[in-house]
Amino acid sequence: MNRNWYAIYVQTPAEEPTVIDTHTQQIISSTLTLAKQLGAIVFTYKGEDVVRTLLQFAKEYRVGHIVIGSPTPRSLWERLRGKTGLWIASSMKQRESR
Numbered sequence: 001m002n003r004n005w006y007a008i009y010v011q012t013p014a015e016e017p018t019v020i021d022t023h024t025q026q027i028i029s030s031t032l033t034l035a036k037q038l039g040a041i042v043f044t045y046k047g048e049d050v051v052r053t054l055l056q057f058a059k060e061y062r063v064g065h066i067v068i069g070s071p072t073p074r075s076l077w078e079r080l081r082g083k084t085g086l087w088i089a090s091s092m093k094q095r096e097s098r
Helices: 022-037 050-060 076-081
Strands: 005-011 041-046 063-069 086-091
Touching (some): 005 022, 005 050, 022 041, 041 050
Antiparallel strands (some): 005 086, 063 086
């Protein structure tokens, strides 16, 4: 792939370790660990606005593609509302010549 890629978790106040259950904490941790094992540069940010935090990250790191994921299956309603805490971004600092 020859690109930097990032796994970013934005922890909202509702996802503080004192608020969420141990199982959810383990899912987040294992997801980020897997991303690191696969070559990602992992970041964890705290923020109230997930989208704003991710857009700031994307601007700072010149991210060209964003892939959004969730560590657990979500219902159709949650997917339509766009509720997610885990985003994976791929940096496109070097463009392939076409």
